[in-house]
Amino acid sequence: MASVHDFIHSAYTQTVQSGSFTWSAPSNIALVKYWGKKENQIPANPSVSFTLSNCKTITTLGFKEKQKSDKFSFDFLFEGQPKESFRPKIEKFFERVEEYLPFLKDYDFTISTQNTFPHSSGIASSASGMAALAINLMSLERLLNPEMTDDHFYKKTSFLARLGSGSACRSIQGSVVVWGEHADIEGSSDLFGVEFPEAVHDVFKTYQDTILLVDKGEKQVSSTIGHDLMHGHPYAERRFAQAHENLATLKKALIEGDTDAFIKITESEALTLHAMMMTSQPYFILMKPNTLQIINAIWKFRQETQLPVCFTLDAGANVHVLYPENVSVEILQFITSELLGYCQNSQYICDKIGTGAQAL
Numbered sequence: 001m002a003s004v005h006d007f008i009h010s011a012y013t014q015t016v017q018s019g020s021f022t023w024s025a026p027s028n029i030a031l032v033k034y035w036g037k038k039e040n041q042i043p044a045n046p047s048v049s050f051t052l053s054n055c056k057t058i059t060t061l062g063f064k065e066k067q068k069s070d071k072f073s074f075d076f077l078f079e080g081q082p083k084e085s086f087r088p089k090i091e092k093f094f095e096r097v098e099e100y101l102p103f104l105k106d107y108d109f110t111i112s113t114q115n116t117f118p119h120s121s122g123i124a125s126s127a128s129g130m131a132a133l134a135i136n137l138m139s140l141e142r143l144l145n146p147e148m149t150d151d152h153f154y155k156k157t158s159f160l161a162r163l164g165s166g167s168a169c170r171s172i173q174g175s176v177v178v179w180g181e182h183a184d185i186e187g188s189s190d191l192f193g194v195e196f197p198e199a200v201h202d203v204f205k206t207y208q209d210t211i212l213l214v215d216k217g218e219k220q221v222s223s224t225i226g227h228d229l230m231h232g233h234p235y236a237e238r239r240f241a242q243a244h245e246n247l248a249t250l251k252k253a254l255i256e257g258d259t260d261a262f263i264k265i266t267e268s269e270a271l272t273l274h275a276m277m278m279t280s281q282p283y284f285i286l287m288k289p290n291t292l293q294i295i296n297a298i299w300k301f302r303q304e305t306q307l308p309v310c311f312t313l314d315a316g317a318n319v320h321v322l323y324p325e326n327v328s329v330e331i332l333q334f335i336t337s338e339l340l341g342y343c344q345n346s347q348y349i350c351d352k353i354g355t356g357a358q359a360l
């Protein structure tokens with residue numbers, strides 16, 4: 001079984017003075033949700049997500065060797081401009097991963113990053129952002145240690161991304177990614193995400209995710225606080241067990257192409273996530289009235305047309321509408337005629353299942 005010791009590297013065979021890498025890393029949308037964690041970003045339950053394709057972060061990491069000191073040295077640019085408010089996050093990430101990347105204090109870094117989605121869209125950029133940063137740092141480690149296998153490169157990238165933001169570990173490699181140990185998923189680990197190890201039915205390979213931007217404001221409660229509120233939550237243990245059951249059922253649906261079972265699990269998971277928020281102490285609600293309007297409209301449309309469309313939610317008010325490509329004409333027609341009125345400034349983003357991070 002994988003252990004944190006697999007990711008500690010002490011001696012490098014090469015030296016590198018300077019250079020740069022650029023990678024893009026996508027966002028992902030969870031079907032079985034991660035909500036609740038233990039120490040060191042270990043998830044309280046396993047989760048599975050579709051990797052997205054269009055919503056991504058593109059990050060260039062420049063590096064130049066310096067005299068080793070006891071401080072990290074980096075400049076951070078967001079869309080070409082220095083962004084001081086991001087520095088503490090990166091600083092904290094560097095502290096968490098230094099044990100695994102002992103070269104971090106040997107370089108001056110320039111981290112230059114941009115998102116393909118609007119930054120005030122309410123779409124979390126922490127998954128794609130941390131994934132893009134982690135894979136750039138791993139590219140440098142691979143220069144220092146060229147014998148590294150591809151398998152190790154991607155596993156360790158996911159391992160490091162997890163320490164930045166839990167869900168980021170599902171944004172590295174693969175279209176359907178499982179994170180967290182599960183009895184029925186071979187190779188699954190609490191330490192990193194793994195590609196769903198079985199062949200996914202063709203219908204799920206074409207899945208579309210149209211993200212309806214219901215509320216683009218800053219969330220009232222961060223996911224860090226939300227995860228924390230699962231400690232001592234009255235329903236926590238049952239919920240964590242349920243996630244295991246749901247992942248087992250979803251596994252079967254993904255293999256068999258059973259869209260009905262997929263819909264049942266995916267929608268129930270979304271509502272359960274929000275039910276956990278509403279039943280924590282203190283309680284909170286991240287859905288907005290228009291979130292519910294959209295959900296009801298989707299249920300009505302599905303009832304009338306029998307088309308395999310469903311929704312999921314992340315920790316916010318926006319709605320992800322999921323459906324296979326072969327019904328996209330009908331669904332987009334439904335979205336534009338009936339759902340855009342519930343979106344802020346009629347805004348939405350068309351995304352679909354993707355494959356993971358890419359070197360640029």
Ligand code: PMV
Pocket residue numbers: 029030032033034035047124126165166167168223224227273314315
């Ligand atoms: O990765 P975090 O700590 O931002 O948590 C993400 C939590 C959810 O998006 C709500 C669910 C998930 O599995 O992605």
